[in-house]
Amino acid sequence: MNIGELAKNSGVNSKMIRHYESIKLIPKAQRNSSGYRVYGDKDVHTLSFVRRARSLGFPLEEIKLLLGLWKNKKRTSSKVKELAQKHIDELQNKIDDLQSMRDSLDHLVKNCHGDDRPDCPIIESLSK
Amino acid sequence: MNIGELAKNSGVNSKMIRHYESIKLIPKAQRNSSGYRVYGDKDVHTLSFVRRARSLGFPLEEIKLLLGLWKNKKRTSSKVKELAQKHIDELQNKIDDLQSMRDSLDHLVKNCHGDDRPDCPIIESLSK
DNA sequence: TCTTGACCTTCCAGCGGTTGGAAGCTTTAT
DNA sequence: ATAAAGCTTCCAACCGCTGGAAGGTCAAGA
Structure with a gap:
């Protein structure tokens, strides 16, 4: 399978596959006689x-790290869970x-007339 | 006032001030005889x-755009409100x-034992 | 056989917003 | 006089991705 087909089958475009190889997220692909990358089903997964x-x-x-744990049959689910929880915390942050940006701005927008006059609490709040 | 003092007074560090000038967010600063940028109170604002x-x-x-509206006495608050609302929508998106990432992951984490065994719904979900 | 076009290759650059460092000049304080 | 702090420009990196240029390869059709 060439890179284009791998892209189709995996949902990751060719450009990104090459990029992921270059940053060593995935291993270097085999090459055929003309230098094309050659892949197998494992790579789709x-x-x-x-x-x-x-x-x-x-x-x-x-x-x-997740790929490492995935391939490691001796992984502990606690290690995976820990990694995931850390990510949840970052998402939450x-x-x-x-949300705090949205709430502040929402309050300002609600108090803005939104008419032809220049007076505007949004601008005022940014200027204060 | 030199750039360092402007940084202190505005809460924007010198590096960023120079950067903002270079991308034309703010106008080019005057220079004194030795080439130092010179600022006034207006710049603090x-x-x-x-x-x-x-x-x-x-x-x-x-x-x-907001700076343009701010300085434009003939602005309409509707224009400002529109801009702000658009940004709120982007924040909301x-x-x-x-949140959808967090919720999915939260569900997986809650179903993960987090013990010494390798079985883990998080890894399974990523593999499926 | 020749051409077209779809695929592949590498390399380089940019996005947004910021941070860091190097190398050199000026000003201030000791 | 000297050292430290502050200024200057330029170049590079972060993250994850996207785009383009310039070229090689392969299959199909005329």
């Missing part, structure tokens, strides 16, 4: 794993930050 | 405005994304 982990917001460095 | 807008999560491009 690996890339799909990466895609799903990304969709949960895991950063690539943590996905590296971001959520909190964004 | 401008940079503080930028800092507050950043703390509400506005991207620099939108802050550029990010919040929704992160």
Whole structure:
């Protein structure tokens, strides 16, 4: 399987597959006689794993660890859980930050007439 | 006032002030005879405005627009409100994304024993 | 056989917002 | 006089991704 087919099968585009190889998230692919990368079914699984982990917001460095745990039959679920919980905490921190921004701005917007006049609590709040 | 003092007074560090100048968020500063940037009180206000807008999560491009509206006495509050509402919507979209990640992961973590055994719904979910 | 076009290769650059460092000049304080 | 603090510019990195340029390879159709 060439990189394009792997991309189709895994849901990770070719550009990113090459990138993931270059940062050593995934191992170097075999090459055929003309230098094309050649893949197998295992690679579809690996890339799909990466895609799903990304969709949960895991950063690539943590996905590296997750891949290691995935392949390690002697892993402990506590190690996985710990990693996931740490990520949940980071997600929550971001959520909190964004919500506090949204709430502040929401309050300002609700108090803004939104008419033809220049007076505006949003601008005033930024100027204060 | 030199850049360091402006940084102290505005809460935006020198590095960022120079950067904001380079991307034309703020106008080029005057220079004294030795090439140092020279600022006045107006600049403190401008940079503080930028800092507050950043703390509400506005991207620099939108802050550029906000600065324009701020300085424009003929602005309409509806224009400001529109900009702010658009940003709220973007914040909300990010919040929704992160919350859905957090919720999925939370569910997995709750079902993970977190013990010495390798079996783990988190890893399984990423592999499926 | 020749051409077209779809695929593959590497390399380089940018996005947004910030931070860090190097190397050199100026000002201030001792 | 000297040292430290502050200023200057330039270059690079972070994260995850996207785009393009310039070229090689392969399959199908005329």
